[in-house]
Amino acid sequence: MTDQTWFLPAVLGVVLVLLVVGVVLLAPRRRRRGQAGAPPHVPTAQAPESGVGEEPEGAPEGGRPGLVDVPLPETAAPSVEGPEPVASRLVRLRDRLARSGSFGQALLGVLARDHIGEGDWEELEDTLLAADLGVGPTTELMESLRTRVRVLGTRDADSVRALLRELLLAQVDPAMDRALADSPSLGADDELHPATVLVVGVNGTGKTTTVGKLARLLVASDRDVVLGAADTFRAAAADQLATWGSRVGVPVIRADRYGADPASVAFEAVRAADEAGADVVIVDTAGRLQNKAGLMDELGKIARVASRRAPIAETLLVLDATTGQNGLRQARVFAEVVPLTGIVLTKLDGSAKGGIVVAVQRELGVPVKFVGLGEGPDDLAPFEPDAFVDALLA
Ligand SMILES: Nc1nc2c(ncn2[C@@H]2O[C@H](COP(=O)(O)OP(=O)(O)OP(=O)(O)O)[C@@H](O)[C@H]2O)c(=O)[nH]1
Numbered sequence: 248m249t250d251q252t253w254f255l256p257a258v259l260g261v262v263l264v265l266l267v268v269g270v271v272l273l274a275p276r277r278r279r280r281g282q283a284g285a286p287p288h289v290p291t292a293q294a295p296e297s298g299v300g301e302e303p304e305g306a307p308e309g310g311r312p313g314l315v316d317v318p319l320p321e322t323a324a325p326s327v328e329g330p331e332p333v334a335s336r337l338v339r340l341r342d343r344l345a346r347s348g349s350f351g352q353a354l355l356g357v358l359a360r361d362h363i364g365e366g367d368w369e370e371l372e373d374t375l376l377a378a379d380l381g382v383g384p385t386t387e388l389m390e391s392l393r394t395r396v397r398v399l400g401t402r403d404a405d406s407v408r409a410l411l412r413e414l415l416l417a418q419v420d421p422a423m424d425r426a427l428a429d430s431p432s433l434g435a436d437d438e439l440h441p442a443t444v445l446v447v448g449v450n451g452t453g454k455t456t457t458v459g460k461l462a463r464l465l466v467a468s469d470r471d472v473v474l475g476a477a478d479t480f481r482a483a484a485a486d487q488l489a490t491w492g493s494r495v496g497v498p499v500i501r502a503d504r505y506g507a508d509p510a511s512v513a514f515e516a517v518r519a520a521d522e523a524g525a526d527v528v529i530v531d532t533a534g535r536l537q538n539k540a541g542l543m544d545e546l547g548k549i550a551r552v553a554s555r556r557a558p559i560a561e562t563l564l565v566l567d568a569t570t571g572q573n574g575l576r577q578a579r580v581f582a583e584v585v586p587l588t589g590i591v592l593t594k595l596d597g598s599a600k601g602g603i604v605v606a607v608q609r610e611l612g613v614p615v616k617f618v619g620l621g622e623g624p625d626d627l628a629p630f631e632p633d634a635f636v637d638a639l640l641a
Contacts, residue, residue, distance in 0.1 A: 327496040330463035331625040340620040340628045343596050344638040350378035350599055351411065351639030358407045363396065379571050380602030381609060384418050412636055418605045421632040423614035427589070428560035429470050429527050440557030441473070441520040442527045445513075447546060447585065448565035449577050450534020453593035453619055455484050457565050458531040459491025460619070460627035461591075465527055466495045473523065475516025475530035476501035477509040477549060488531055494624070498523075509533060509545065510552040517556045528557075543584050550585050561588045563616065568595045568603050575603075575610050582611050593619030596626070601639055604630070 331339075353374045357367050371392065375385040391414050399406055431439040446461075448454045458474060465472045474492050476485035476499055485501040492499035500516040513530045520528035532549060550559055562585045566574045581587060590607055595618045604615050615630045 328463075328494050328624075330467040330495055332467050333464060333629065336625050337628050337631070337634065340618075340626065341634050341638050343620045343626075344601070344618075344635065345641035349639060349641070350374055350601060351415065351636070352641075354411055355404075355408060355640060358392075358396065358411065359402055359404055361402060368393065375602060377600075378602035379600040379606055380418070381606035384602075384605045384609060388414055388418060408640055412640055415636045415639065416632055419632040419636060420605075420608060420614075423608065425589070425614045425616045425630055427616055427629075429465055429468070431524075431526060432558065432560060434558050441517070441525045442560035443517050443520075443553060443557050444527060444529045444561040444563060445532065445550060445553070445559060445585070446529060446563050446565060446591075447532050447581055448534065449567075450481070452534070452565045452567040452570075452574075453591075454478070454534065454565045455487050455491075455531050456622075457563075457591050457593060457617070457619060457627065458488060458529050460624060461529055461617070462491060462497045463495050463624055464617075464627055464629075466497065470527055471523070471525040472497045473516060473520035473525045473528045474499045475513055475528060477512040477516070478531050478533040479505055479507045479509050479512060480533040484531065484533070491624075510549045513549045513553040514556060517553050521557055543580070546581075547584050562586060563589045563591050564611075565591045565593060566603075566607060568592045568598045568600060568618075571600060571603065575607060578607055578611055587611060587613050589613055589616035591615075591617045591619065591627075592630070596620040601635070604635065 354371060357363070357371050357374070360367060368389070372385060372389055375388060376382070380388070392410075395410055395414070396407075399410060401407075428442040428444070431441050434440045444461075446454050446458050455478065462472045462474055474488055474497055476488045478484035478488075479502050482505055485499075489499045489501065491497075498519070500512065500519050502512050509532065513532075516530055517528050530549070530553065532546060550562065553559060564578060564581050564587050566578060568574070570577075578587075578590070590611065590613060592604060592607070592615050595601065604618075608614060617627055618630050618635075620626050620628065
């Protein structure tokens with residue numbers, strides 16, 4: 248009799264414990280967005296049926312294209328990558344820069360000679376010009392060098408290195424503001440809107456790759472990002488971007504057909520980001536040859552149309568560091584069409600022409616904000632003048 252009285256409560260107790268454990272194990276776990284969790288909800292933009300559907304206020308001319316976003320399905324969440332944190336990638340990329348862009352080493356070698364003759368000064372000048380520093384900055388640097396070396400009166404390696412560091416750093420201009428707008432800001436309507444970042448440049452410079460890398464960098468900094476594939480001319484560009492997006496759980500807004508109006512795609516991407524409350528929307532644009540006036544006009548239209556929904560926070564020009572003077576010519580043309588706020592210098596890893604950083608900043612009056620140092624997904628780093636100059640002299 249005694250045995251029966253404890254038996255029933257004991258069984259009920261075990262059942263209750265099992266129930267609680269089951270509920271805990273089966274409950275959906277909330278995961279961090281952009282890492283292992285679902286992406287922010289971005290409504291799928293569909294082409295409105297004729298006569299049906301609301302045309303957005305300020306919508307682009309020619310109606311809305313059929314658009315699809317490419318959100319990461321919940322089932323694919325476990326494969327979402329965690330991008331490399333910003334701090335550790337800088338250390339890694341600094342080494343790569345030191346190995347490839349070492350014109351500073353050539354300068355140090357000449358300056359360390361016992362007697363610096365006229366031929367040596369010419370060698371220094373040629374080294375700077377060959378590194379694409381530009382004629383103006385080279386002349387300035389040479390004048391300062393000559394004066395300071397005379398005043399210094401020593402060839403001690405540490406003193407020469409410190410002098411060169413100071414002069415190169417002054418040319419790179421550490422005072423420029425290199426921060427990327429990556430938080431929502433107030434629009435003309437007094438509402439908060441995501442930071443809209445347009446990425447422009449000639450084809451092949453690494454625009455699409457840069458948009459993908461930039462998304463990873465922002466995700467690593469806990470930002471909610473949406474990408475817009477407004478390069479509707481190159482068939483593979485939107486697919487390429489969709490792959491970048493899915494790897495880090497970032498939605499990609501793209502047209503469902505090639506050749507759609509890029510301005511419409513840009514508008515829809517900004518709208519989707521706006522509605523999702525994202526921090527940043529990055530819009531990839533088609534590669535444009537600077538001599539094709541029509542295409543350049545189109546870039547102006549993309550900027551105009553996208554800004555109807557949210558102010559354009561940044562327009563980044565992507566330049567291939569290996570193209571030298573040609574790159575500078577491209578930069579001038581783009582700067583005439585859209586107000587640039589920053590430069591991304593790609594392929595600095597394969598170039599001993601790090602001087603282009605100085606030349607392009609002088610040319611445009613806007614800072615280099617990021618540098619591409621390889622083809623790997625996390626081979627993009629915020630540009631830091633001190634680290635750059637140290638790498639040149641390493
Ligand atoms: N070594 C190196 N390669 C890079 C870097 N950035 C981009 N690339 C490579 O450059 C090539 C062109 O990159 P894309 O991103 O397709 O260029 P794009 O400007 O978007 O080209 P279009 O879509 O044709 O306008 C690819 O093979 C990239 O891997 C970099 O920093 N270093």
